[in-house]
Amino acid sequence: MARALDFLVPDDVDDPMRPSGGNAYDRRLRDGLRAAGCPVRQVGVAGERAAAELARALAEIPDGGAVLVDGLLADAAPQELLPHTARLDVVPLVHVPPGEERGTAVHPDVRALLAAARAVVVTSRWTGERLREHGVDAASLVLARPGVDRAPLAAGTDGATSLLAVGSLTPAKGQDVLADSLARLAELPWTCRMVGPRSRDPGFAGELRRAITASGLAGRIGLRGPQGTADLEATYARADLVVVPSRTEAYGMVATEALARGIPVLATRTGGTGEALGEAAMPELLAEPGDPAALADALRRWLEDPGLRAEARRRAGARRATLPTWTTAVAAVGAVLRRLLEPETGEARGAPSAANPRRAREEPR
Incomplete structure (x- = not known):
């Protein structure tokens, strides 16, 4: 891929004392994309300073850059990301639909950011359906369920207690x-x-x-x-x-x-x-x-x-025997990013698009 990908993630993504499913997903996606040849530049952003740190990070990305941004950050400071969608290929990675865990309304700037994004990665079909209820175009959704590594069978104790x-x-x-x-x-x-x-x-x-x-x-x-x-x-x-x-x-x-x-x-x-x-x-x-x-x-x-x-x-x-793998998740995201990062496709931000990357998706149904 000719262009680098800036991956904006919570700053505790690699902290073993603050584990979460979202952090684990971000790490596996980052490592898998790098292994597949995608030049990923990780940028850690502190949640309590998300707006200021996002503003600084985004200002350093040149026009035409591609940005994959963890949904927690997009939800925390959409006003910083939204103005950059005109010059950058912004791809939100949504683990949890905005407002879902807190039971709050979705901020208008979050809706606008998701609508403006070239693609939106979702980690479950349910999340995709929720985003569609918030007005996100189904054609922009990329389904990439979390993978899991096969592990030895657990011995357990007495089988019950x-x-x-x-x-x-x-x-x-x-x-x-x-x-x-x-x-x-x-x-x-x-x-x-x-x-x-x-x-x-x-x-x-x-x-x-x-x-x-x-x-x-x-x-x-x-x-x-x-x-x-x-x-x-x-x-x-x-x-x-x-x-x-x-x-x-x-x-x-x-x-x-x-x-x-x-x-x-x-x-x-x-x-x-x-x-x-x-x-x-x-x-x-x-x-x-x-x-x-x-x-x-x-x-x-x-x-x-x-x-x-x-x-x-x-x-x-x-x-x-049928659990999804990380290889599948990385491939789903990588296919979309490749269309954005390879300039010969003519799909960089601001360029005419004969083959909109939104058309080739595993659409949540």
Whole structure:
């Protein structure tokens, strides 16, 4: 590719103590594009200073440049990006639809930025559908679901009682709902590990810890904090069931990480979790988001029904063989970027376009 790609990402993208699905996706996409020959220049932007840092970074990119920008930054400072769409090829990478996790209205500048973008990468069909509801042209959407690496089958414990939830401690991830549901099942045998950073919402994390202590379950529900690769692998290896209690989930990379190890998943019916689960989805192991009673009912079925557990493990094994790969995700994004970065196609910003790159897409349906 003749031109470099500037990839604007959160400045904690490589911080092992602040893991997130979005950060993991950005890293794998960056590394995969570089391996495929795309000259990617990573630019880290601090969320609390997004506007100022984006303005400075964008001013340094010459006319005709191509910019892939993480959706968190686009959502935080669209007013800085929007004026540059006339001179740069701006491609937002949207993990979560704008306003979804906070339940807020989409800012008009975000809508305008998405409408002006040459292409918009989405990480789930559901996210694409939500953006279409916000007025984004379906032809501009590029679907690139997160991949997953095949991993050894998890040994688990007794096949039932070791529960695991992985994710930042935030309201969107629903660990408070899970703790409430487990308090309703105190008479049953189980233990639960909640693994993930507390720093993204310290207030919520503190309230969660106090609620667990007040319920008398502190000895059975462990808040482990973030874990490095080796420790997290060991944690997955001990899990009998992975619980994804999210209030909203654009895709559910934790679900696919579990299924890559043959671990059944109990999840909420929200966002793109159905895409992640695929043929591993079981109605008995799905619950409405934000409903601790419904989640407790699903957990009770899991703990009390050996036949259900056996079927869930069979389905997890089947899904393990069909999970998407990072190679596919990188190829989907790379194909679009190649059209923007190679000047001989005549599609650089400001040039006449005989073959609009928006026409060749894996369109979310």
